[in-house]
Amino acid sequence: MLTLYGVPGWGSAISEVMLTMAEIPYHFVDVNGFDNPGPQHDVLEQINPLCQVPTLRLDDGSVMTESAAIALMILDTHPHLAPPIGTSQRALFQRLLVWLVANVYPTFTYADYPERFASDAPEQLKNSCIAYRKTLYQWLDQQLVGPYALGDNVTLLDAYIVVIRTWGPRPAWFTENTPRLSAIADHIAQREELQTVLRSNDLLTAQNAN
CATH class of the missing domain: 1.20.1050.10 (Glutathione S-transferase Yfyf (Class Pi); Chain A, domain 2)
Incomplete structure (x- = not known):
């Protein structure tokens, strides 16, 4: 299952809505506070050195970032959403x-x-x-x-x-x-x-x- 690192209401919400539209299951990890030094920052930085949300870990362990890139990835298998x-x-x-x-x-x-x-x-x-x-x-x-x-x-x-x-x-x-x-x-x-x-x-x- 995909794992999405984000914060409720932030830019990661766009990716959550897109994945839901496509009926793609995902696990959400709340990293609220990632933009300041602390444990949430450290968790996210290990996955994405740029420390930005959304950060999406794919089934093969690779990482996808940028909401537009995530949209294009979704369209590869769900072309009806464009x-x-x-x-x-x-x-x-x-x-x-x-x-x-x-x-x-x-x-x-x-x-x-x-x-x-x-x-x-x-x-x-x-x-x-x-x-x-x-x-x-x-x-x-x-x-x-x-x-x-x-x-x-x-x-x-x-x-x-x-x-x-x-x-x-x-x-x-x-x-x-x-x-x-x-x-x-x-x-x-x-x-x-x-x-x-x-x-x-x-x-x-x-x-x-x-």
């Missing part, structure tokens, strides 16, 4: 999958730990990243279709939507400023097969807060 190859929707799926991790993720890296990157102006860096992230989400809102991210069929991209809506700048902001993204997240959160994983990551709380 639009058909050769379609314009497939191209959009690929674009947005990489866009999310290349553009949105760094704003959290720098805003959550600004003192590591701008010790002379951490608050300025934090505020700038948060403001920029909002513009990214507003652009993303215009790319989404509904009722799921790319139309009538759920894809692995929807795992990102339902999770990121709970992150900063929080659900109320998404409802007001990115209504399409917010509505899609609500729609995904209603899927019966996702209730357990969404609840364990406190992702249903966001839906109720809207």
